Amino acid sequence: MTNGDARAALASAEPVVFWSDRPDAPAPAPALIGSISADLTIIGGGFTGLWAAIQALEDDQGLRVVLIESEWCGFGASSRNGGFCVASLTHGLENGISHWPNEIETLVAMGSENLDAIEDTVHRYGIKADFRRTAEVGVATEPWHLESMEEAVETHRRFGQDAALLDADQTQALLHSPTYIGGVSVRGDVALVDPARLCWGLRAAAESLGASVYERSPVQAIEPDGTGLTVHASRGNVRSRRVIVATNAYRAPIRKPSRYVIPVYDHVLMTEPLSDAQMASIGWEGREGIGDVSNQFHYYRLSEDNRILWGGYDATYHYRNGVDPSHDQSEETHGMLAEHFFETFPQLEGVQFTHRWGGPIGTTTRFTATWGTAHSGMLSWAAGYTGLGVGSSRFGARVALDLVFGESTSRTELEMVRRKPFPFPPEPFRWAGVQMTRKAIQRSDRRDGRRGPWLGLLDRFGIGFDS
Ligand SMILES: Cc1cc2nc3c(=O)[nH]c(=O)nc-3n(C[C@H](O)[C@H](O)[C@H](O)COP(=O)(O)OP(=O)(O)OC[C@H]3O[C@@H](n4cnc5c(N)ncnc54)[C@H](O)[C@@H]3O)c2cc1C
Secondary structure (H helix, E strand, O other): OOHHHHHHOOOOOEOOOOOOOOOOOOOOOOOOOEEEEOOEEEEOOOHHHHHHHHHHHHHOOOOOEEEEOOOOOOOOHHHHOOOEEEOOOOOOHHHHHHHOOOOHHHHHHHHHHHHHHHHHHHHHOOOOOOOEEEEEEEEEOOHHHHOOHHHHHHHHHHOOOEEEEEEHHHHHHHEOOOOOOEEEEEEEEEEEOOHHHHHHHHHHHHHHOOOEEEOOOOEEEEEEOOOOEEEEEOOEEEEEOEEEEOOOOOOOOOOOHHHHOEEEEEEEEEEOOOOHHHHHHHEOOOOOEEEEOOOOOEEEEEOOOOOEEEEEOOOEEOOOOOOOHHHHOOHHHHHHHHHHHHHHOHHHOOOOEEEEEEEEEEEOOOOOOEEEEEOOOOEEEEEOEOOOHHHHHHHHHHHHHHHHOOOOOOOOOOHHHHOOOOOOOOOOHHHHHHHHHHHHHHHHHHOOOOOHHHHHHHHHHOOOOOO
């Protein structure tokens, strides 16, 4: 199959997000009109904002919680992702060990508790989001990928995780691709979820607990007004003593997060549902979540109706933390993803893509969330989960609540929470630094993983760029 044929499979793909392009999307919530008051105002209705509302109200049923979203709940990364809901709070175990060797055991335990709590919430509120625990398999497609796999398995096992090293035949037995030469499987600490339905279900859960949700109400400013803060949206405002900003990769209505968090665009394709014969040709009976282990990696999974979601590889940054709907579509990246798809599964020649989209991931130089406060502690924010925020955003919201309620907890004592990541430089150095790092990552993948001087320098400072 030629690259042209692969790209032709995109011809009828709708430029919309598969997960939210479905008839069971809830009716929109009202816009905020006029002046109201609350005990806690949450800005942003993605996973972070929704989890903040739910956890606040589960702690204190009498709290008056208002959530304000500029579009609709889930509009951002939360409905556009791969749906890998992973226990890790640290963008993977290895990244956690390298940044927080002294608290990694606590972070792993908190991550497992967090994933259990997500599962429990999904069941308690009857959220139909196809939440399924499964294994995550990292596949090797180049000999240099194999070098670190044995050590990775030992590391996971040291932390009590059910990890196994797979040879080429064992990897092929899970999922048939001529490109696989080995793999690592880690079972139990990941679930796959339908992300838009999770957002919709969390919104309904928050409302059932008493939260007032307003959509199509972009927040434009936050002003101190004596003993509280007034949050100004386009057609109304809320006055409250406490505010949480949960806008992640989007421009926040406060300055501070943009020093530490930048938006990088990640792109995704979704195929049509596979026929029984096509499913038989790839195997995949365990329906694991798959990622390859290059620096530039693909992630893929099955949907409930046997489509393949195929995303990742190329993370793009737009000047001045640019976030705009025009970045959702990229001929270059979507075309490249289509080519890689058919290289991985040549037996699926003829399969068409039905949806193509992209979205902004908030990333930090350490690839994990960061938190902060403003306005004398009356406001807190959480952002920057990089590509693993589906699970860790619940923890992010929990910490933001601890901070805004002035509570000292085992979470707020974590070094990961107390210390900020290395900030990104201002423009134009930010843009130049990201482009230089992207090129160095591409070179490293072409040269058998050799890091080169620029990545070596960043590694020494414990900083980097990822999606
Ligand atoms: C393509 C893609 C694939 C991904 N795949 C995975 C994956 O498989 N697993 C994983 O763990 N993570 C993945 N992620 C990352 C994950 O989706 C995010 O980390 C997570 O959804 C972040 O949630 P959030 O609520 O913090 O941010 P968002 O979901 O982006 O929510 C922020 C919300 O704030 C709103 N907002 C912005 N400005 C304002 C304002 N001024 N006023 C009011 N509202 C405002 C936005 O409209 C948005 O709804 C992926 C992300 C993308 C883009």
